[in-house]
Amino acid sequence: MSPLPHQADSPTSTPGRQPLKRRLELDLRGDLTPDRLDRLRRNLGLVAVNSSGEPANTVLGERAELQPNSGITRMVMTFSRVDAQQWSLTIDAVLDTDLDPWQCLTEIACRVAGLSVVANLTAFDSPHACQFCGRYVLEVEGWAESLRPGHKVLAPWSDDPMFFHGCYHWSCVRASEFGPKFRTELLNWICGTEHLVTARGEDGLPHDTMRTGLGYTRHLATVPSGDIYESLRFDRWVFAETAGPIHFLDFDQALALSQGKPLRGNSGGRPAFLPERPGDVIAGWGLDELLNFLRIRDLYQDLIDGNAPEYSFWRGAPKRSGYVLTYSLSAIRPIPGDVSEFFRHYLPRYALEHSLPN
Ligand SMILES: [Zn+2]
Numbered sequence: 001m002s003p004l005p006h007q008a009d010s011p012t013s014t015p016g017r018q019p020l021k022r023r024l025e026l027d028l029r030g031d032l033t034p035d036r037l038d039r040l041r042r043n044l045g046l047v048a049v050n051s052s053g054e055p056a057n058t059v060l061g062e063r064a065e066l067q068p069n070s071g072i073t074r075m076v077m078t079f080s081r082v083d084a085q086q087w088s089l090t091i092d093a094v095l096d097t098d099l100d101p102w103q104c105l106t107e108i109a110c111r112v113a114g115l116s117v118v119a120n121l122t123a124f125d126s127p128h129a130c131q132f133c134g135r136y137v138l139e140v141e142g143w144a145e146s147l148r149p150g151h152k153v154l155a156p157w158s159d160d161p162m163f164f165h166g167c168y169h170w171s172c173v174r175a176s177e178f179g180p181k182f183r184t185e186l187l188n189w190i191c192g193t194e195h196l197v198t199a200r201g202e203d204g205l206p207h208d209t210m211r212t213g214l215g216y217t218r219h220l221a222t223v224p225s226g227d228i229y230e231s232l233r234f235d236r237w238v239f240a241e242t243a244g245p246i247h248f249l250d251f252d253q254a255l256a257l258s259q260g261k262p263l264r265g266n267s268g269g270r271p272a273f274l275p276e277r278p279g280d281v282i283a284g285w286g287l288d289e290l291l292n293f294l295r296i297r298d299l300y301q302d303l304i305d306g307n308a309p310e311y312s313f314w315r316g317a318p319k320r321s322g323y324v325l326t327y328s329l330s331a332i333r334p335i336p337g338d339v340s341e342f343f344r345h346y347l348p349r350y351a352l353e354h355s356l357p358n
Helices: 034-044 102-113 168-175 177-189 251-258 280-284 287-293 297-304 337-353
Strands: 022-029 058-066 071-082 086-093 117-124 146-147 166-169 194-199 204-213 218-223 227-231 236-241 246-250 268-274 310-319 324-328
Touching: 022 102, 034 058, 034 071, 086 102, 086 337, 102 117, 117 168, 166 168, 168 177, 168 297, 177 236, 177 246, 218 337, 227 337, 246 251, 268 337, 280 310, 287 297
Parallel strands: none
Antiparallel strands: 022 086, 022 117, 058 071, 071 086, 146 166, 194 204, 218 227, 227 236, 236 246, 268 324, 310 324
């Protein structure tokens, strides 16, 4: 079931903008008279948005919970009419929310209102969920990667400064309205040296913390597809796409680009936690089968089309609630031709000055 569109200007539109990662969906059936709708709204603290006589796919009630002190949205509950006999109740919440009590409360309230709960689904919310779209991320260099907590990058979707970490599809960064801000936040870290950053902690209060930047302090060039920065300490460069994603390049990689060669990402083995157990059959799967199983093939279509993915299963084992897969996957990194062209001119001179082979 796909989520229904929210009313953009609803009275409960919330100030904090943060992707909400945990989702509970109740698929409900039955008659809902106006008085029962009122009772349901009262029992769940929903603010009326539209009346029950509205057409299909209409949000009828909303409730938003904000984090104390910060105004960040922690949870949004939405009750919607799908059609005359079908309704849905959705809860979107931040990652650390325990949805069990909410599921219990909402199911009881819906039954009291005379609705039967046909299905419920607590959507996937593992650490491998994309920070932008919430869907599974199978990591592959240049296409889907992760940020670790130690990187201390500020969340681009919040006006209230807070760190975030996790993984994301690069295509989601490019498509997101937060892509440009994400790029700025990443570059603040990558292009900086040691500096103070202020972010709101778990206690809701701002804290100063020292962040060690990566030192790509020299802005070398702006090309049509983005910007190129150079490290003053190492023979390394960063290409920041205008649309957001950032590519790291060492000397050999820059040299390959300068020679017009495609750059293949690292194929080293890496573990992935799968939320569902695929069974032993996974050992014989190719990339297509794996992506279909994870229901993310559409997100990897560009990688599949013309970027020569190479996937192999290394090993796997069922775990308490899922499956741990160790795999290797590489593909040609999507670095635009203008970056290669830049290095074709720049690198011979750089190599000469730094006594490097070229
Ligand atoms: Zn995504």
